[in-house]
Amino acid sequence: MLRYTLKRLVSLAISLAIASVVIFLAIEILPGDPAANMLGVNAQEDTLAALRDQLGLNGTPWERYSSWIGGMLTGDFGTSYTYRTPVAEMLGERLWISLPLALYALTMSTLIAFPAGIWAASKRGSVADVTVMGVTQIGVAIPNFWFAMLMVLVFAINLRWFSAGGFAGWDAGFFAAMKSLTLPAIALALPQASILARVMRSSLLDTLSEDFVRTARAKGLTRRQALWRHALRNALIPVLTIIGMQFSFLIAGAIIIENVFFLPGLGRMIFQAISSRDLIVVESAVMLLVFGVIVVNFAVEIAYALVDPRLRAR
Amino acid sequence: MNLLRIAGLNLDIHGTPILRDVSLSVDPGQIVGVIGESGSGKSMTAFAVMQLLPNGSAATGRVTLSGHEMLELPERALCKLRGNEVGMVFQEPMTALNPIRSIGQQVAETILIHEDVPKSEAMARAREALNRVELPEDRFPLTRYPHELSGGQRQRVVIAMAIALRPKLLIADEPTTALDVTTQAQILALLTRLVREDGMGMLMITHDLAVVSGMADEIVIMQNGRVVESGPAATLFETMQHPYSKALLAASGHVPDRVDRDGGAPLLEVRGVVRDYRLPRKTLFGAPVVIHAVKGVSFTLERGESLGLVGESGCGKSTLTRAILGLEEVQEGSIRLDGEPVFTGHTANRAVRRRMQVVFQDPYGSFNPRHRVSRLVTEPFHLLDTPPTGAEREAAIDEALISVGLTPADKEKYIHEFSGGQRQRIAIARALIIKPDLIILDEAVSALDVQVRAQILDLLADLSARFGLTYLFISHDLSVVRSITDRVLVMKSGEIVEEGPTERVFDAPRHAYTQELIAAAPKLPEGVA
Numbered sequence: 110m111l112r113y114t115l116k117r118l119v120s121l122a123i124s125l126a127i128a129s130v131v132i133f134l135a136i137e138i139l140p141g142d143p144a145a146n147m148l149g150v151n152a153q154e155d156t157l158a159a160l161r162d163q164l165g166l167n168g169t170p171w172e173r174y175s176s177w178i179g180g181m182l183t184g185d186f187g188t189s190y191t192y193r194t195p196v197a198e199m200l201g202e203r204l205w206i207s208l209p210l211a212l213y214a215l216t217m218s219t220l221i222a223f224p225a226g227i228w229a230a231s232k233r234g235s236v237a238d239v240t241v242m243g244v245t246q247i248g249v250a251i252p253n254f255w256f257a258m259l260m261v262l263v264f265a266i267n268l269r270w271f272s273a274g275g276f277a278g279w280d281a282g283f284f285a286a287m288k289s290l291t292l293p294a295i296a297l298a299l300p301q302a303s304i305l306a307r308v309m310r311s312s313l314l315d316t317l318s319e320d321f322v323r324t325a326r327a328k329g330l331t332r333r334q335a336l337w338r339h340a341l342r343n344a345l346i347p348v349l350t351i352i353g354m355q356f357s358f359l360i361a362g363a364i365i366i367e368n369v370f371f372l373p374g375l376g377r378m379i380f381q382a383i384s385s386r387d388l389i390v391v392e393s394a395v396m397l398l399v400f401g402v403i404v405v406n407f408a409v410e411i412a413y414a415l416v417d418p419r420l421r422a423r
Numbered sequence: 424m425n426l427l428r429i430a431g432l433n434l435d436i437h438g439t440p441i442l443r444d445v446s447l448s449v450d451p452g453q454i455v456g457v458i459g460e461s462g463s464g465k466s467m468t469a470f471a472v473m474q475l476l477p478n479g480s481a482a483t484g485r486v487t488l489s490g491h492e493m494l495e496l497p498e499r500a501l502c503k504l505r506g507n508e509v510g511m512v513f514q515e516p517m518t519a520l521n522p523i524r525s526i527g528q529q530v531a532e533t534i535l536i537h538e539d540v541p542k543s544e545a546m547a548r549a550r551e552a553l554n555r556v557e558l559p560e561d562r563f564p565l566t567r568y569p570h571e572l573s574g575g576q577r578q579r580v581v582i583a584m585a586i587a588l589r590p591k592l593l594i595a596d597e598p599t600t601a602l603d604v605t606t607q608a609q610i611l612a613l614l615t616r617l618v619r620e621d622g623m624g625m626l627m628i629t630h631d632l633a634v635v636s637g638m639a640d641e642i643v644i645m646q647n648g649r650v651v652e653s654g655p656a657a658t659l660f661e662t663m664q665h666p667y668s669k670a671l672l673a674a675s676g677h678v679p680d681r682v683d684r685d686g687g688a689p690l691l692e693v694r695g696v697v698r699d700y701r702l703p704r705k706t707l708f709g710a711p712v713v714i715h716a717v718k719g720v721s722f723t724l725e726r727g728e729s730l731g732l733v734g735e736s737g738c739g740k741s742t743l744t745r746a747i748l749g750l751e752e753v754q755e756g757s758i759r760l761d762g763e764p765v766f767t768g769h770t771a772n773r774a775v776r777r778r779m780q781v782v783f784q785d786p787y788g789s790f791n792p793r794h795r796v797s798r799l800v801t802e803p804f805h806l807l808d809t810p811p812t813g814a815e816r817e818a819a820i821d822e823a824l825i826s827v828g829l830t831p832a833d834k835e836k837y838i839h840e841f842s843g844g845q846r847q848r849i850a851i852a853r854a855l856i857i858k859p860d861l862i863i864l865d866e867a868v869s870a871l872d873v874q875v876r877a878q879i880l881d882l883l884a885d886l887s888a889r890f891g892l893t894y895l896f897i898s899h900d901l902s903v904v905r906s907i908t909d910r911v912l913v914m915k916s917g918e919i920v921e922e923g924p925t926e927r928v929f930d931a932p933r934h935a936y937t938q939e940l941i942a943a944a945p946k947l948p949e950g951v952a
Binding site for chain 1: 473475498499502503504505506507510511513515518519520521522523524525532533536537568570571581584585
């Protein structure tokens, strides 16, 4: 297990290094001069040069790459060109909305998907199964922004249970903050839960037809006991893979939902930073997202090993 | 009173008749062997006793297990009987155990679900059960996982689970079919010992007459869901009347008529072949583990000869086969066909490759299900520089299909329309179509029922006589190798330990390992086959 974990850690570090180079190069070759963007079209050439120097845009690519990485390792993410505030501070603020939102949505999606998937698989071909499959089919098909608008219409405008958008802030108290994240989390969780429930069902059905489930039944376990004690843990591996991929999507892919609900999250910030060529913000935010995704996948791989002893031995 | 009595059992699955009027009985301490080919309903009879039938099953008749009417009991009562009154052992030990739970947990579970005992006591009794199946504590602690065990060891764990509560009846469904011959002999001896010690009844299901003839007290022969004949094992072979029983017995010991031929010029020459595999290192800084799959193997195969290669799983015979076919480069030594090397540099030599073809074991997995037979059998044409086209191609397909006993009309069909035996004929047609000199038969008849196997062996003997083919016949089945080869090589741990004319090797084996193999192979009683 230790060996397995060490190997995963090494591959985590390598992935991060490669990702940082790719992000840096991608930003480098983007057209557009941030200095010109900030000073407007009528700026003097010498003012531009002074600003470029100030922003650290001169230097060789290698110098700029190493100062960027070195800064990030010490917690200095640089200063935003447009807002003139430290990027670390901006990211921190936004992360406190995006990360809880992603976790909230993921918890919700797992809590819906697991029972639904297990229920459908254990009653294969029944009305329950057909219902779960039908509902999840719709869940996968509905665009989440449309569903978000529908919820705003019903729960915020007609029923007035939730506010239509905005974030109450953590200062307003945990429940007030979570309340303002509830509709966005549902909108994010719905398609994810639908996919996850379908994966759970098909993975469990595959496992239920395995020989060892028949062996368990021959020992005298009921159908139900065989499912819970033998099939379920074996069926989790593909489900964990999907959960890992969904978490990545939930952190980075919430741009549209954050816009629908006017949430000042990471997604919206990246969107704004790209439009104003605030490259240092884009670079650092994307790097942070990549870091999150890679760490989550590391966690998923450790979870595989906890589930499956065959991996621990590697 | 009988321990198990099946009377007039009929079974339909989704309206398809599976069993018709099956009757048999097992007494305490008695071993009853049920024999039949695939589809005869022998496994379904076992599952009917366990009441673990597939969805859509409808059974009528009576199945009485120590006084319980199994067909009438509710599921809850059946769960109490399974594992407690009746234990079951399955065919495929590699998949019969849950891969993510330790063997101790899995054996103890049988005890925990039937008896209200503390976990520590269940674990202690699991240990005892594992000791009884000869998995001692020092080498097989309870914390072992299935993937750390071999097939035979896993089968022992399955047996330990089945006998942990000392059931009255043990059902074994092809328990040794997936195992090597020496492992098979050990598992059969173990089962017999346990039955005798506990006075259990055993229902032993198999396709192999020789396996049951050595251990069963009673034999039941099934065909198409019916019992065609039954009787005491000691006399049944002499007294059997039903034509199917006789045909089955004849096919089991079938020896195809073969033309004796004098040794010709050397066709395949294998000289000092070495093939190692590197495994990933086990510790972070340790040296990588190297597996010596083939360690300096040399032999010569003469034109027109049929050479057997015998060995158990892991002995290196598959690696050697792949090397001969040019699918794998060897580290040392040379392989030449008619003087031409199989490998030139690092690439397989096409001119040599087109002169040899292979027929694999699995008639189900070795064809692309989406292609028609005409395309399947012409696959080797890609080895030719100018493959035949048009009428010439059609003629080649027709000729290949006719030579294996099929008709030209079959070329328009898809592979799922054929039985296992017909598929193997198509595989042979595919090998024949480019008129190779050498055909490698890699366990080519191992997955077939005995009667079909006899037909395929006849076909192979006939083709060899007609086309002067040379065969390299690789198998773990000694009786098959004995019936179809002139000479035999015995392989163990990457080396050839014995080589000689087939009759001599089987009648007077010299190497200890060959003697062990031949002793372990199940045999039909003297004088019946």
